Amino acid sequence: QKEVEQDPGPLSVPEGAIVSLNCTYSNSAFQYFMWYRQYSRKGPELLMYTYSSGNKEDGRFTAQVDKSSKYISLFIRDSQPSDSATYLCAMPGYSSASKIIFGSGTRLSIRP
Amino acid sequence: DTEVIQTPKHLVMGMTNKKSLKCEQHMGHRAMYWYKQKAKKPPELMFVYSYEKLSINESVPSRFSPECPNSSLLNLHLHALQPEDSALYLCASSWGLAGGTNTGELFFGEGSRLTVL
Numbered sequence: 001q002k003e004v005e006q007d008p009g010p011l012s013v014p015e016g017a018i019v020s021l022n023c024t025y026s027n028s029a030f031q032y033f034m035w036y037r038q039y040s041r042k043g044p045e046l047l048m049y050t051y052s053s054g055n056k057e058d059g060r061f062t063a064q065v066d067k068s069s070k071y072i073s074l075f076i077r078d079s080q081p082s083d084s085a086t087y088l089c090a091m092p093g094y095s096s097a098s099k100i101i102f103g104s105g106t107r108l109s110i111r112p
Numbered sequence: 113d114t115e116v117i118q119t120p121k122h123l124v125m126g127m128t129n130k131k132s133l134k135c136e137q138h139m140g141h142r143a144m145y146w147y148k149q150k151a152k153k154p155p156e157l158m159f160v161y162s163y164e165k166l167s168i169n170e171s172v173p174s175r176f177s178p179e180c181p182n183s184s185l186l187n188l189h190l191h192a193l194q195p196e197d198s199a200l201y202l203c204a205s206s207w208g209l210a211g212g213t214n215t216g217e218l219f220f221g222e223g224s225r226l227t228v229l
Contacts, residue, residue: 008152032215043116043202043220044155088154092210099168100210100218102154 001026006089006103014111019076023089023103026070033065034090035074038105044088048074079110116221118203124227127193133224135186135203143167143209144186145218146178147202155202155220161186162209193228200225 006023013019021035032051036044048063050056050072056063062075076083089103116137125131135144143162147155160168161180175197177189186203200223210216 032210034215034217036218041200041223041225043204043222044218045220046217049215049217092216099157099160099170100216105152105154107152 003027004089004091004101004103007106008104010107010109012109012111013079015079015081017079017110019079019083019108019110021074021076021087021089021106021108023072024070025072025091027091027093028067028070030091030093032092033063033072034092034100035061035063036088036090036102038086038088040085047087081110081112084109116203116205116219118201118221118224120224121222122225122227124229125190125193126229127195129193130189130191132190133188133201133203133226135188135221136184137205137219138184139205139219140183141205141207141219142183143206143216144180145204145206146176146186146188147204147220149200149202149223159188160209167209190226193226195228198226198228 004025034049035047037047038044050063050065053065053067060077064073086105086107088105090100119134146158149155158172159178164180175192179187202223203221204218206216
């Protein structure tokens with residue numbers, strides 16, 4: 001079993017729709033949960049991160065963590081064509097010198 | 113300055129060539145990383161430097177040789193590569209290594225797209 005699982009999509013929705021992107025993870029020691037966005041032919045950029053359980057909102061984006069289910073979500077409200085990108089969930093490992101563990105990424109396309 | 117700058121953006125090389133990829137950041141970050149990314153796949157960690165010392169080598173073949181001349185610069189020396197090494201090579205930096213209470217937030221460059229003929 002992979003430590004982080006993410007549906008690769010592709011996911012295509014009309015402009016203005018609410019988008020839900022999800023990841024599951026297996027290691028209950030994970031504490032920080034991040035979402036990176038990667039546009040085509042660019043490097044990933046950090047979109048949001050949350051600590052432990054709960055919600056965090058930033059404009060049209062909401063990150064949600066449910067540690068009891070080992071499930072994280074990213075919601076995009078009023079989606080725009082400019083949101084079309086690959087979204088990668090990521091978690092730093094628990095040990096002191098560990099690597100960031102990425103999900104496989106979900107390709108999202110917003111249709112005008 | 114919040115940029116990670118990678119050069120060159122594109123590189124085409126033969127299997128017998130020697131070339132280098134370069135990365136620099138001026139954010140004062142003490143950890144720097146090389147990732148390899150194939151199409152439609154997530155970034156795959158290759159090397160991590162922390163305070164200019166190699167901290168993690170993810171069992172990368174010796175035809176890839178990293179170098180960290182100082183805290184702002186990171187190089188990846190390439191020699192005798194194979195066509196399957198063609199990929200986007202991403203450099204990243206962070207304040208410190210991930211773990212414990214440190215998120216290890218990564219700042220990525222735009223990548224160097226490598227084609228090996």
